[in-house]
Amino acid sequence: MALSEQDVLAGLAELVNDETGIAADAVQMEKSFTDDLDIDSISMMTIVVNAEDKFGVKIPDEEVKNLITVADAVNFITSNQG
Amino acid sequence: MTNDEIAGPIESSDEWIRQRTGIVTRVRAPEGQSLMDMAVEASKEAIEKSGIDPSEIDAVILATISFPYATPSGATMLAAEVGAGDAAAYDISAACAGYCYGIAQADALIRSGNSKYVLVVGGEKLSDFISPTDRSISFLLGDGAGAAIVGPSDHPGISKTVWGSDGANWDKVGMTGSILDFRDGKTEWPTLVQEGQPVFRWAVWEMVKVAKEALEASGLAPEDLSALVTHQANMRIIDEFAKQLELPESVVVARDIVETGNTSAASIPLAMHRLLAEGQVKSGGYALEIGFGAGLAYAAQVVELP
Numbered sequence: 001m002a003l004s005e006q007d008v009l010a011g012l013a014e015l016v017n018d019e020t021g022i023a024a025d026a027v028q029m030e031k032s033f034t035d036d037l038d039i040d041s042i043s044m045m046t047i048v049v050n051a052e053d054k055f056g057v058k059i060p061d062e063e064v065k066n067l068i069t070v071a072d073a074v075n076f077i078t079s080n081q082g
Numbered sequence: 083m084t085n086d087e088i089a090g091p092i093e094s095s096d097e098w099i100r101q102r103t104g105i106v107t108r109v110r111a112p113e114g115q116s117l118m119d120m121a122v123e124a125s126k127e128a129i130e131k132s133g134i135d136p137s138e139i140d141a142v143i144l145a146t147i148s149f150p151y152a153t154p155s156g157a158t159m160l161a162a163e164v165g166a167g168d169a170a171a172y173d174i175s176a177a178c179a180g181y182c183y184g185i186a187q188a189d190a191l192i193r194s195g196n197s198k199y200v201l202v203v204g205g206e207k208l209s210d211f212i213s214p215t216d217r218s219i220s221f222l223l224g225d226g227a228g229a230a231i232v233g234p235s236d237h238p239g240i241s242k243t244v245w246g247s248d249g250a251n252w253d254k255v256g257m258t259g260s261i262l263d264f265r266d267g268k269t270e271w272p273t274l275v276q277e278g279q280p281v282f283r284w285a286v287w288e289m290v291k292v293a294k295e296a297l298e299a300s301g302l303a304p305e306d307l308s309a310l311v312t313h314q315a316n317m318r319i320i321d322e323f324a325k326q327l328e329l330p331e332s333v334v335v336a337r338d339i340v341e342t343g344n345t346s347a348a349s350i351p352l353a354m355h356r357l358l359a360e361g362q363v364k365s366g367g368y369a370l371e372i373g374f375g376a377g378l379a380y381a382a383q384v385v386e387l388p
Contacts, residue, residue, distance in 0.1 A: 040102055042318045045279045049287055061280040 002081045008055065008074045015050045019043050029071040037070075057081055083110045088221050091214040099221060104317020108224035108343025110209045117148055118156060120227035121205040122163045124351070128201065129164060131388070132231035136165035139231070140197035143187055144173045145180025145204045145347040147376070148211060156205075166201065177255070178313045178375025179245070180204055180347035181228070185371075186243035186381055188232035203229040204347035211257070213273040219255070220274060222316060224343030228351020230388065241300035244292055245381035254281050255376035281378075285319050289374045289382075290326040296382035297370055307333045308367030308387065309357055313374055314339035314349035334362050346375065354387070363387055 003011070013027035020043055033039045039047070044067075048059050051073070057080045059067075067073045084107050085096035099105055111120065121144060129136050142161040149156035157171035176183040181204030188200035205227030212220035232240070255276040259269030289312075297304065310333055312323055317339055324335045338353035345352060350371050357363045365387050372382035 041279050042102065042282050042316075045282050046322065049283060061283065064279055 003055065003078065005074055005078055008077050009070070011054055012047075012051060012070065012073060012077070015047050015054065019046050019050070027070055029069070029074065031070050032068055033070065033073075034068075051077060055081060083108055083224075085221075088214065092217045092221055094217070094221070102316075102318065103222055104320070104337070104340055105222060105343055106340050108222070109226055109341070109345070111207055111225040117146065117150075117205050117207040117225075117227070118159060118163070120207070120225065120348075121146075121156065121160050121203050121229070124205065124227040124229040125160060125164045125201055125203055128229035128231050132199075132233070134199055134231060134233070137167050139164075139166040139169045139199045139201050141188070141191055141200045142166055142169050142171040143184040143200060143202050144171075145176060145184045145202070146173060146206055147175055147177050147180070147346060148206045148208055149173060150210065157203075160203065161201075164201070169201075170197075176347075176373075176375075176379045176381070177377060178315065178344075178346045178349065179373035179377065179379040179381045181350045182243065182371060182373035182381035182383060183245065183379070185230070185232065185240060185383060185385065186245060189240040189243065189383075192232060192234055199231055199233045201229060201231055203227060204345075204349070204351050206346045206348050208274065208344075208346060211273050213258075213270075213275075216273060216275060218278055219276045219344075222344040223274065224345045226342060226345040226348040226352050228348050228355055230351060235386075239386040241296065241302075241384040243381055243383040244296040244299060245379075246292075247380070248284075248378040251280070251284070251378045253277075254284075254378060276376075282316075282319060284378060285315060285374055286322045286326060289372060289380060290323060292374075292380055292382050293323075293327060293370060293372050296372065296384060300368075300370075300384035302368060302384060304328075305330050305332065306368055307370055307384070308363045309334045309336060309354075309369040311336040311350050311353050311357070311369050311371040313344075313346075313372065314342065314353055315344050315375070347373075349373075358387065 336353035
């Protein structure tokens with residue numbers, strides 16, 4: 001069964017926390033990974049690879065640069081779940 | 083060269099560079115010191131430590147991407163400089179995988195009976211091919227050379243090499259232009275550049291698979307290893323790589339990048355040299371070494387430490 005937007009957000013927040021130590025409740029839909037959460041490109045890629053594992057989706061390299069906000073990532077994952 | 087010395091043109095800082103790369107200093111050759119000077123010095127040390135006479139060397143392999151002549155090869159000059167006489171000599175261009183490619187070739191040449199002793203050198207003067215304003219790779223790069231003498235043994239000292247390439251990603255690490263474009267005024271002096279994110283993903287998650295395959299091919303268990311010596315690309319890659327490999331704590335992870343920077347083909351022999359010189363590992367132990375970089379090209383093998 002496909003996960004809801006809220007489930008994906010919670011799961012993603014956990015991955016962000018694991019990689020960067022940022023509190024999970026700071027990971028909100030409108031936040032920008034770079035500008036608001038100060039996540040660098042290498043941490044971002046680690047989060048992406050872990051998200052692929054966790055949610056069973058493939059996030060291609062060319063798609064990663066389009067994931068500006070948390071909402072971008074949540075939407076991509078929810079609409080590409082297997 | 084410190085982070086502060088290079089941070090200005092990339093609008094960065096010592097803290098930013100340390101945090102994102104783990105690099106505190108990178109070694110850059112002073113004006114007047116060439117790639118060949120460094121390769122000769124490293125080779126002479128390797129020859130002396132091996133105890134052989136340079137005239138016994140049958141082949142000289144120089145792994146480099148920064149020898150400034152398309153031809154003749156740097157290896158022929160190196161062979162003459164170190165007294166290897168009429169040894170076969172050639173360069174290989176496999177970027178950061180170059181040294182491990184060289185070890186694979188030396189291993190094959192000796193096993194086939196073609197050669198008794200092979201000099202393998204990874205050497206780079208990358209500072210000739212960097213841009214002070216490039217934020218993708220230039221600030222990581224350093225200069226240096228490392229060398230090894232590979233010779234016959236009554237027991238296997240080099241495992242089967244697992245290697246390959248991925249030319250579909252030819253453009254992920256490379257130069258800003260060709261020398262022909264430079265000649266024709268279409269580009270500035272070509273310098274090194276990379277797409278950091280895809281390269282990071284490949285260097286960790288794809289290369290960990292290669293490292294595991296190489297370890298399996300060696301017949302050794304993780305606890306048999308003394309060290310993991312990856313290409314010294316970026317501390318973040320090394321840390322994530324070591325984490326993914328799940329090696330026992332007894333395995334020392336080479337982190338020469340902190341002081342030397344990323345020296346492409348030279349990084350693995352330099353990192354190994356440091357581990358041995360500092361007594362972190364002992365001669366006779368086993369090291370899993372893996373080189374990966376532009377091409378994309380990669381090679382991994384387990385070697386007995388000299």
